[in-house]
Amino acid sequence: MLNRVELPAQFHCDVTAYVEMLCARPASPPPIPADPVRFIVAMLEPFIATDLGFAKARRKGNAFPG
Numbered sequence: 001m002l003n004r005v006e007l008p009a010q011f012h013c014d015v016t017a018y019v020e021m022l023c024a025r026p027a028s029p030p031p032i033p034a035d036p037v038r039f040i041v042a043m044l045e046p047f048i049a050t051d052l053g054f055a056k057a058r059r060k061g062n063a064f065p066g
Helices: 009-024 036-049 052-059
Strands: none
Touching: 009 036
């Protein structure tokens, strides 16, 4: 599924600069997506995958804990 994501202009600039800085490091971790949106997805996927509260709520059939 492909969705459109709008980023505030300043956030987009900050993420772009952050990605460029990480890509310039000689010992960077696994390949870093150059596109800001793909970079954000790459950061959020492991975060969500390890969020125990979200996993527990999902097992109970709730989309959101609370």
